[in-house]
Amino acid sequence: MLRKRITESFGAAIHALNTAQLTDGVINRSKRMILDTLGVGLLGTRTAVFNKALMYSQMFTSEERSTVWGKSDIILPPHFAAFVNGIAVHSMDFDDTWHPATHPSGAVLPALLALAETLPSQPSGLDLLLAFNVGIEVQGRLMRFSREAYNIPERFHPPSVVGVMGSAAASAKLLGLSPAQCSHALAIAASSAGAPLANAATQTKPLHIGNAARRGLEAAQLAQIGLEGNPAILDMDSGFGVYYKDYTPSAMADSACSGFRWTLENQNVAVKRIPAHLGMHWVVDAALAARAKLENTVGYFDLSQIRHITLRVPPSKYVNCPFPATEHQARHSFQFNACSALLDNKVTVASYSEAQINRPALKELLSKVKMETPKDNQPSFDTMYCEAEIETDEGQSYAARCDTFYGHWRKPLSDKDLVGKFRVNASSVLSTEGVEGVIDVVGNIERVSDCSILGSYLRMTSSSHAQLYSTRVL
Amino acid sequence: MMSKLQKTMGALSAVRGIHSAAVEAHEDTVTASFGKFISEVKPQHLSSLVLHRSKRMVLDSIGVGLIGSTTEVFELVLQHCQHMYAPHDISSVYGRRGTRLSPTLAAFVNGVATHSMDFDDTWHPATHPSGVVLPAVLALSDMMPSNNKPSGLDFLLAFNVGIEIQGRLMRFSNEAHNIPKRFHPPSVVGTMGSAAACARLLSLDHSQCSHALAIAASLSGAPMANAATQSKPLHIGNASRLGLEAALLASRGLEASSLVLDAVAGVAGINAFFEDYVPQPLESPNDGHTFLLEEQDMGFKRFPAHLGMHWVADAAASVHKLLVGVGPGTVSPAHVQEIQLRVPKSKYINRPFPESEHEARHSFQFNACSALLDGEVTVQSFTPAAMNRPELLALLSHVHLEHPHDNPANFNHMYGEVQVTLVGGDVLKGRCDTFYGHWRNPLSDESLRKKFRSNAGVVLPSEKVERLIEVVEELDRLGNCTPLLSQLQ
Numbered sequence: 001m002l003r004k005r006i007t008e009s010f011g012a013a014i015h016a017l018n019t020a021q022l023t024d025g026v027i028n029r030s031k032r033m034i035l036d037t038l039g040v041g042l043l044g045t046r047t048a049v050f051n052k053a054l055m056y057s058q059m060f061t062s063e064e065r066s067t068v069w070g071k072s073d074i075i076l077p078p079h080f081a082a083f084v085n086g087i088a089v090h091s092m093d094f095d096d097t098w099h100p101a102t103h104p105s106g107a108v109l110p111a112l113l114a115l116a117e118t119l120p121s122q123p124s125g126l127d128l129l130l131a132f133n134v135g136i137e138v139q140g141r142l143m144r145f146s147r148e149a150y151n152i153p154e155r156f157h158p159p160s161v162v163g164v165m166g167s168a169a170a171s172a173k174l175l176g177l178s179p180a181q182c183s184h185a186l187a188i189a190a191s192s193a194g195a196p197l198a199n200a201a202t203q204t205k206p207l208h209i210g211n212a213a214r215r216g217l218e219a220a221q222l223a224q225i226g227l228e229g230n231p232a233i234l235d236m237d238s239g240f241g242v243y244y245k246d247y248t249p250s251a252m253a254d255s256a257c258s259g260f261r262w263t264l265e266n267q268n269v270a271v272k273r274i275p276a277h278l279g280m281h282w283v284v285d286a287a288l289a290a291r292a293k294l295e296n297t298v299g300y301f302d303l304s305q306i307r308h309i310t311l312r313v314p315p316s317k318y319v320n321c322p323f324p325a326t327e328h329q330a331r332h333s334f335q336f337n338a339c340s341a342l343l344d345n346k347v348t349v350a351s352y353s354e355a356q357i358n359r360p361a362l363k364e365l366l367s368k369v370k371m372e373t374p375k376d377n378q379p380s381f382d383t384m385y386c387e388a389e390i391e392t393d394e395g396q397s398y399a400a401r402c403d404t405f406y407g408h409w410r411k412p413l414s415d416k417d418l419v420g421k422f423r424v425n426a427s428s429v430l431s432t433e434g435v436e437g438v439i440d441v442v443g444n445i446e447r448v449s450d451c452s453i454l455g456s457y458l459r460m461t462s463s464s465h466a467q468l469y470s471t472r473v474l
Numbered sequence: 475m476m477s478k479l480q481k482t483m484g485a486l487s488a489v490r491g492i493h494s495a496a497v498e499a500h501e502d503t504v505t506a507s508f509g510k511f512i513s514e515v516k517p518q519h520l521s522s523l524v525l526h527r528s529k530r531m532v533l534d535s536i537g538v539g540l541i542g543s544t545t546e547v548f549e550l551v552l553q554h555c556q557h558m559y560a561p562h563d564i565s566s567v568y569g570r571r572g573t574r575l576s577p578t579l580a581a582f583v584n585g586v587a588t589h590s591m592d593f594d595d596t597w598h599p600a601t602h603p604s605g606v607v608l609p610a611v612l613a614l615s616d617m618m619p620s621n622n623k624p625s626g627l628d629f630l631l632a633f634n635v636g637i638e639i640q641g642r643l644m645r646f647s648n649e650a651h652n653i654p655k656r657f658h659p660p661s662v663v664g665t666m667g668s669a670a671a672c673a674r675l676l677s678l679d680h681s682q683c684s685h686a687l688a689i690a691a692s693l694s695g696a697p698m699a700n701a702a703t704q705s706k707p708l709h710i711g712n713a714s715r716l717g718l719e720a721a722l723l724a725s726r727g728l729e730a731s732s733l734v735l736d737a738v739a740g741v742a743g744i745n746a747f748f749e750d751y752v753p754q755p756l757e758s759p760n761d762g763h764t765f766l767l768e769e770q771d772m773g774f775k776r777f778p779a780h781l782g783m784h785w786v787a788d789a790a791a792s793v794h795k796l797l798v799g800v801g802p803g804t805v806s807p808a809h810v811q812e813i814q815l816r817v818p819k820s821k822y823i824n825r826p827f828p829e830s831e832h833e834a835r836h837s838f839q840f841n842a843c844s845a846l847l848d849g850e851v852t853v854q855s856f857t858p859a860a861m862n863r864p865e866l867l868a869l870l871s872h873v874h875l876e877h878p879h880d881n882p883a884n885f886n887h888m889y890g891e892v893q894v895t896l897v898g899g900d901v902l903k904g905r906c907d908t909f910y911g912h913w914r915n916p917l918s919d920e921s922l923r924k925k926f927r928s929n930a931g932v933v934l935p936s937e938k939v940e941r942l943i944e945v946v947e948e949l950d951r952l953g954n955c956t957p958l959l960s961q962l963q
Binding site: 049052053055056059060061062063064077078079154155156157160187188190191192193194195196197198199200201202203204207208211221222225226227228229230232233236238239240241242243315316317318 | 547550551553554558559560562576655656657658661688689691692693694695696697698699700702703704705708709712719722723726727728729730731733734738739740741742743744745746747821822
């Protein structure tokens, strides 16, 4: 007799979780995630990788049409809308990060919005919110099946492992699938999981999120028409367990019983202030603080003062890049982000352009960087720290340490700053009406009766922007 | 459309400035050597033996794909594609007159068809190499403009590149030489092979070929748990589709890791899918390179089930012969006391009472008992009627499995032994070390054509069946592969 208790419990929970179980805390946190994800996605539609994926996706047509965020006149088949929008979300590494580590929202939201647009009767905002939270919850549960998942990854890029499962779960929820179909959606999705970490820090990394969204949606739709996979997919080591070195799954508690708590309630996400790997946020804050110390003591700040820079960081090969050559590498480089902070006294969206990466002053600063990986600095987003120490020509040392950057789950962005980030991102693409419309709809989403209005705001581009930036392709 | 693509690519690489610095730095990597090989290999590098063997693979693969188009899982994915996407009159769907889909979707459904009955070829180290490559190469050929179709030789070259890359990757790992436990091999090396084949057919430059492989790596990997379920055929379908997608994305300039095949500590590339992994660079096709297909032939199945089943079926068939004597007769379960199977240890093909056709195709017990009863296992053995026969179920209840130490879970070294103890006390034994169809004892050309006729004839009229046999036979002499493309439905 096949042991499938755990998979069955997930299928049952996905089916049974209902809107009454959404607490205020979870509603509040997930709405912030949705707004942030839309903003970074809209900004991401200006990137080269998005445009390549869009061109590719336009090979396909269908009768069902779904919105491409930030485009007033392009529609795509739902799978490809989920694909390109997901890519946009992760294109600049500006999207949310959770603990254990993954980027949960980008794998789920694009799939749900694309799917919602094709349903014969439009889901309410609350239905959408519920499905979104189901997708987040499943990811959180799956990551807790493995100790390996708690550390910065080395083998598989987490969104490609749990993200597709979350997308499948969320899509299955919105489609109203039966418990058995929900289980099969997970099983089918599992065969689309797993992309190697080597493609992080390359132009292909955003596709991990785009594909997670797309393939999860596809899995749910295949399950809906009766495709079956292994009904014990989560129970077996040769099932979902293949993506982990240690794997100890457990059943999802009966969602009807009072003991059920959303993982998001216990563990918030981090929202990024700069479009770079999460680890960079620590090193930027430390470098800025060290710079301030130097400036306050000496009275001015001059690059020529600097003899050495020492960075004390956790060991993680794929974010240790002494001389990044591309924007993707730059977003995954402790050295680059520290030096940008020192050079400009800030790190922003603009810091990763080709021109900025190639500045001689920056390169000179990079050559002065030394890295250390202290034993007490573990590669975990929950416990790591970064230290930046500037040694001047005069032999003086100015060091600063960052344990928790502003935006981390221990020190979340205020609502005002979160909405501010959204406004800056979204107005690069949408008109003011579109920007404010999205803020309004998402802010009140639990009261919105027809969530298709969100799509119409996401298509309200500002035409002057469309002209100005149309040449920024490839 | 293709020529426009290539011109655009030329202009773009000049502009690629800063990126080329990153690429040049990795010229001596394993990844770069694969990219170079794919872009530099030419038809004259194919020996006549490789041509012969690969044409047999093409024929067999089309045949199993055609009969596969009658399965439930194929119908399901075809409907899915037709509902989710508008009709796109480009690439043919096996066995369905007038049905075409956009190229990646056609590769998907045709790949599913190919593996839907587990009837497709198997190689050593273990994978199903043709089903992931052929659908993609066919779909891509359909996509090319009618005045610029690949020649038969270009087609065969692309196909062989796809096979070669799969073989090379598997040889990077010792674990890959055994029956798999974690990732289903076609989902790992198959996607890479499809990407390589399509990159070759698109004539991408060496850097784009490398990137196609790297993009494909992020689309690889499916767990073994879905083997023996209805989803398994999608592993092949998706490998084919996604490899094609990777090559198309690379042709548009998408870039990925330039170290995806190299083993970088702390940052896994394709080695994420292997327990042990030691990569080697691939030598230039001009430097004494030999295709692996030259050294290691392909196994073709005689009936639609997991390769391991063929050993026990042949062993059981010889016991059947002993039981019924010279003339036709039936084996009566009432005479059987015990059936012992001596087979390698492999969980996913050890199923005492399979409940679906998928499980039955992955059950030592089922295939041994079917062959004991009927003298052979055929396509018909997996129908519900055949599966539910009381005599069969009775035999199944007598079966015990043993895993002798000298019987490794390895398609190159395993054997199957069937020992039947009759009620009267007589003990009959059969053993198979190398079944007919295994690479050590390959199907004759005649047997292969017979299998093809039997499969293709289920969906195509006999004129088309014979025409296909002819076209594949002369494929390397065709100036244009259209005759092949037009006979598949």
